[in-house]
Amino acid sequence: MxxxxxxxxxxxxxxxxxxxxxxxxxxxxxxxxxxxxxxxxxxxxxxxxxxxxxxxxxxxxxxxxxxxxxxxxxxxxxxxxxxxxxxxxxxxxxxxxxxxxxxxxxxxxxxxxxxxxxxxxxxxxxxxxxxxxxxxxxxxLPCAAVTAWNALTTVGKLQPGDTILILGTGGVSLFALQFARMMGVRVIATSSSDKKLDKLIQLGASDGINYKKIPNWDEKVWEITERKGVDRVIEVGGANTLNKSLRSLSYGGHISLIGVLSGLSADISTVTILQKGIHIQGIYVGSREMFEDMNRAISLHQMQxxxxxxxxxxxxxxxxxxxxxxxxxxxxxxxx
Ligand SMILES: NC(=O)c1ccc[n+]([C@@H]2O[C@H](COP(=O)([O-])OP(=O)(O)OC[C@H]3O[C@@H](n4cnc5c(N)ncnc54)[C@H](OP(=O)(O)O)[C@@H]3O)[C@@H](O)[C@H]2O)c1
Missing domain, CATH: 3.90.180.10 (Medium-chain alcohol dehydrogenases, catalytic domain)
Known part of the structure; x- marks a missing residue:
């Protein structure tokens, strides 16, 4: 073979x-x-x-x-x-x-x-x-989808009507978008490309922000959410996006810390974390049990x-x- x-x-x-x-x-x-x-x-x-x-x-x-x-x-x-x-x-x-x-x-x-x-x-x-x-x-499914499922469903469960922020249009982010829409959760999305943002809107994102054209995209998130911030960020950027993700969050919001696309280490605004009572959860894919739970939801919704x-x-x-x-x-x- x-x-x-x-x-x-x-x-x-x-x-x-x-x-x-x-x-x-x-x-x-x-x-x-x-x-x-x-x-x-x-x-x-x-x-x-x-x-x-x-x-x-x-x-x-x-x-x-x-x-x-x-x-x-x-x-x-x-x-x-x-x-x-x-x-x-x-x-x-x-x-x-x-x-x-x-x-x-x-x-x-x-x-x-x-x-x-x-x-x-x-x-x-x-x-x-x-x-x-x-x-x-x-x-x-085994890595990107289970990771997104773990981030959305296991800790500090989201409610219908909540809002999440996804960064970029990679595998994890797109699965997070699809699962969030299944759960009645609003999705704000960023991308480096306007064409990709159009596709995100077609898939159900409510708003798209081009992070190349708008480097202070956290301010835009703040404006879109009427200064409330999002309930969760699916953080795949890592070092160079984390501070902006913290600023995009609501008080008591969650960061699902998943990826390192923009780097491994940075000065992080610890004051923002404590002042806003932010929860940060590291995510490392997920268990077989999570995979099976996710598959039931995918089958029920005939998700592609x-x-x-x-x-x-x-x-x-x-x-x-x-x-x-x-x-x-x-x-x-x-x-x-
Ligand atoms: N912890 C875990 O269990 C776990 C599991 C899976 C993946 N990951 C990690 O999560 C990250 C994403 O993985 P993936 O497989 O989804 O990647 P991918 O499919 O290769 O996604 C890459 C996309 O991310 C976006 N991107 C790149 N740099 C960015 C930045 N600085 N800010 C915002 N978006 C950026 C770009 O989207 P646009 O072209 O739209 O700009 C790019 O096309 C990686 O670091 C990976 O190692 C971790």
Whole structure:
């Protein structure tokens, strides 16, 4: 079978297509014939060797993929041959609170990921995907969608009529928009592109702000919300957006701190946090239980993830370069 491997730290050139024997499922394991995978910003960092100092090489990248169960090992009871399943991002985070050891089971980083024609996973490490979704659509769910679901539903629950702010039009932000609209929550959105802002409005955002044209977008958020601020920010920017996100929030509002697109560290206005009684919650994807809860909502609403482009499996480097260009609106997938 064919597998993409990252051989050593380097650029996208370090990604190499190799031949390997097809794996067999062990006890309580399933063998998946892969149908599609999707890319997250984190995969781009990992392939480039920029995903933390503990990265190991060689490894098989990508956390997100969907396949059909084609063989089961001894003792498997939760899935059957023919089921369509996705891997969960951290194979050991099944339910309950996040624990220090969970990241050691993250697909496409700490352990080998999904960019292979066949993959074996523990039966606990997979979930059945909504029946109405294609392989590509279902492959977008494990990281970006579960992260957005966790951010919106688990801590300080939002109420219909509340307002959230999403930053940019990446995978996490678009899923947050779709889930928020499902929940009757208003969405204010930012983007670097007016064309993308038009698409956000078509998807149900009430207001769009071009953060390149309006660098003080927090002031615009304040104006749009009649000086009340938003109830939650889905913070994917990190260092260089956090202070503006704090200023965009209402008193008692929440920040779901998710991403680092604009940098890793900055001087943060601690006074704003205390004066406004702001809650800041770090989000690291989510558990298998959250994934299953989210899938029920996606099935009920027949929700369709936003896909920008689908590449063939053989064009993994081209797909990553496309993500790096920032031209995409929605998820980038590969099909087998
Ligand atoms: N903590 C977690 O569990 C978790 C899970 C998933 C992702 N993440 C992180 O969340 C971030 C987003 O991931 P993703 O997969 O959604 O990324 P993505 O799909 O690659 O999204 C990139 C988009 O973000 C926007 N953007 C870039 N720089 C920005 C900035 N300075 N301010 C506002 N928007 C900006 C751009 O949108 P426009 O083109 O519209 O401007 C860009 O197209 C990454 O840092 C990723 O590592 C964390």
């Amino acid at each position: 064919k597998v993409w491997q990252v051989q050593s730290p380097g650029g996208l050139d370090a990604l190499t297509l190799v031949d390997k024997p097809q794996p067999q499922p062990g006890v309580k394991q399933v063998l998946l014939k892969m149908g599609a995978v999707s890319i997250n910003y984190r995969d781009l960092l990992a392939v480039k060797g920029a995903y933390g100092s503990k990265q190991r090489f060689p490894f098989v990248p990508f956390s997100d993929g969907v396949g059909e169960v084609v063989a089961v090992g001894e003792g498997v009871t939760k899935v059957q041959i023919g089921d369509r399943v996705a891997g969960i991002f951290m194979q050991s985070w099944l339910s309950g609170r996040f624990q220090a050891n969970h990241p050691q089971s993250a697909l496409g980083g700490a352990i080998d990921g999904m960019l292979a024609e066949y993959v074996t996973l523990d039966e606990d490490g997979v979930v059945k995907v909504p029946a109405h979704l294609s392989h590509e659509s279902a492959a977008t 993830p936003i896909i920008d482009r689908v590449f063939p499996f053989e064009q993994a480097p081209e797909a990553l370069a496309y993500m790096e260009s920032g031209a995409h609106f929605g998820k980038i997938c590969l099909q087998f």
